[in-house]
Amino acid sequence: MANSNRPTTDIRHVYRGTFVHSTQQAPLQILEDALLGVDTEGKIAFIGKGAELDRLSKTFGFSPPDITQLEQHEFFMPGMVDTHIHASQYSYAGTALDMPLLQWLNTYTFPVESRFKDLGFAHRVYTQVVKRTLRNGTTTACYFATIHTDASLLLGQIANDFGQRALVGKVCMDRNNSVKHYKETNQESQEETCRFIAELLGKKYPLVKPVVTPRFAPSCTGVLLGQLGEIAKNNNLHIQSHISENAEEVKLVNELFPESESYTDVYHKYNLLTDKTVMAHGCYLSDEELALFRETGASLSHCPNSNISLCSGVLDVRNVLKHKVKLGLGTDVAGGYSASMLDAVRRALDSSKVLTIQDPEHETLSFEEVFRLATLGGSQALSLDDQTGNFEVGKDFDALRVNVAAPGGPIDLIQCDGPKVVYLSKFFRLKCDDRNIVEVFVAGRKVVPFTE
Ligand SMILES: Nc1nc2[nH]cnc2c(=O)[nH]1
Numbered sequence: 388m389a390n391s392n393r394p395t396t397d398i399r400h401v402y403r404g405t406f407v408h409s410t411q412q413a414p415l416q417i418l419e420d421a422l423l424g425v426d427t428e429g430k431i432a433f434i435g436k437g438a439e440l441d442r443l444s445k446t447f448g449f450s451p452p453d454i455t456q457l458e459q460h461e462f463f464m465p466g467m468v469d470t471h472i473h474a475s476q477y478s479y480a481g482t483a484l485d486m487p488l489l490q491w492l493n494t495y496t497f498p499v500e501s502r503f504k505d506l507g508f509a510h511r512v513y514t515q516v517v518k519r520t521l522r523n524g525t526t527t528a529c530y531f532a533t534i535h536t537d538a539s540l541l542l543g544q545i546a547n548d549f550g551q552r553a554l555v556g557k558v559c560m561d562r563n564n565s566v567k568h569y570k571e572t573n574q575e576s577q578e579e580t581c582r583f584i585a586e587l588l589g590k591k592y593p594l595v596k597p598v599v600t601p602r603f604a605p606s607c608t609g610v611l612l613g614q615l616g617e618i619a620k621n622n623n624l625h626i627q628s629h630i631s632e633n634a635e636e637v638k639l640v641n642e643l644f645p646e647s648e649s650y651t652d653v654y655h656k657y658n659l660l661t662d663k664t665v666m667a668h669g670c671y672l673s674d675e676e677l678a679l680f681r682e683t684g685a686s687l688s689h690c691p692n693s694n695i696s697l698c699s700g701v702l703d704v705r706n707v708l709k710h711k712v713k714l715g716l717g718t719d720v721a722g723g724y725s726a727s728m729l730d731a732v733r734r735a736l737d738s739s740k741v742l743t744i745q746d747p748e749h750e751t752l753s754f755e756e757v758f759r760l761a762t763l764g765g766s767q768a769l770s771l772d773d774q775t776g777n778f779e780v781g782k783d784f785d786a787l788r789v790n791v792a793a794p795g796g797p798i799d800l801i802q803c804d805g806p807k808v809v810y811l812s813k814f815f816r817l818k819c820d821d822r823n824i825v826e827v828f829v830a831g832r833k834v835v836p837f838t839e
């Protein structure tokens with residue numbers, strides 16, 4: 388720890404207590420009685436041991452009364468990264484899960500998304516989803532909006548206003564949509580994507596950026612996919628979409644793109660697989676396709692709630708990790724019924740156990756590994772790991788102050804003196820929720836509790 392310190396500019400806050408996070412080497416590191424300093428730009432200036440207080444206070448110029456001390460049952464963990472969430476589907480989250488993907492899209496999703504032409508409706512839903520996810524510890528979200536440019540810009544504005552780090556995508560789709568008023572031509576899609584990017588970047592929001600968003604191959608002609616690959620390349624932008632979520636969808640893609648060798652090959656052909664690409668699901672990817680992900684640096688978002696809720700499939704995360712493909716977790720609201728990343732952690736653990744039931748040779752994911760996927764893994768999947776994901780010096784302080792024993796919360800701490808990992812494990816497994824997340828910080832700024 389001591390080597391990670393470096394002199395810096397002014398210190399704004401110093402916290403003392405237990406910090407838990409992941410590193411490349413260790414899925415879970417627990418730092419007890421640690422000291423962490425945040426500078427005036429919201430970046431982590433140092434992290435050291437409580438016993439080093441004298442040295443740290445001299446080097447960084449703070450005095451002991453300035454330190455915020457955590458309580459006994461509290462700890463800091465990195466803010467969670469939701470690598471795939473449809474902000475526009477939040478209004479019907481928890482309902483409409485009685486159909487498989489393609490029928491579900493036409494019956495429920497497209498009609499609801501078409502309502503986002505109405506900016507008043509968009510404002511209501513987007514405010515709720517940003518507040519709900521922040522309260523549940525999502526400090527970074529990679530959002531799908533809808534095809535509507537102005538409503539998508541509004542989502543960016545709302546994320547910025549509440550202080551959430553976000554990638555925001557105006558959805559692009561130019562075919563296979565049965566809903567009358569929810570369509571665009573490839574020319575409209577291309578022009579509106581360019582307008583969206585220019586206007587969002589023009590706002591100069593420090594934490595909110597555009598992401599090029601072809602909905603998925605069945606919704607896009609090759610022409611549109613090619614145009615979007617070009618736009619992303621010319622502007623060095625993130626890209627997000629869906630891939631190999633459901634068997635019927637994979638079959639449809641093979642029919643729609645007979646010239647391509649695989650679903651992954653479709654996106655690759657149109658320059659949509661880059662080291663700033665995140666693809667949701669990937670349940671049916673072959674080893675060759677995973678190798679192409681690894682080669683291009685593209686990542687996967689594991690959305691276990693949605694995979695189960697829409698009866699889509701089960702992603703073999705262990706195999707993805709073996710292929711060294713970057714991987715994070717996603718809620719995939721509203722295919723996934725919960726907007727909370729705590730739920731995504733639980734579902735990822737359960738899904739891995741299902742694979743072990745089917746094949747006892749399968750190496751079940753550990754709790755620590757899934758914790759890493761929710762934090763550092765997500766930041767890597769979004770190529771934002773230079774800014775967030777853990778408590779490394781120089782990154783932004785994106786953090787959750789967790790009180791496992793919060794009044795009225797769902798946990799009875801019986802082994803009060805147990806090791807700190809017990810707190811963490813109970814926090815994730817025992818239906819803990821926003822009552823236990825007492826404060827949320829993004830880039831050093833306290834964004835929860837809300838000020839307004
Ligand atoms: N889960 C999910 N899969 C999709 N594939 C294309 N669109 C969607 C969507 O909105 N949700």
Ligand SMILES: [Zn+2]
Pocket residue numbers: 471473629667719722
């Ligand atoms: Zn999705």
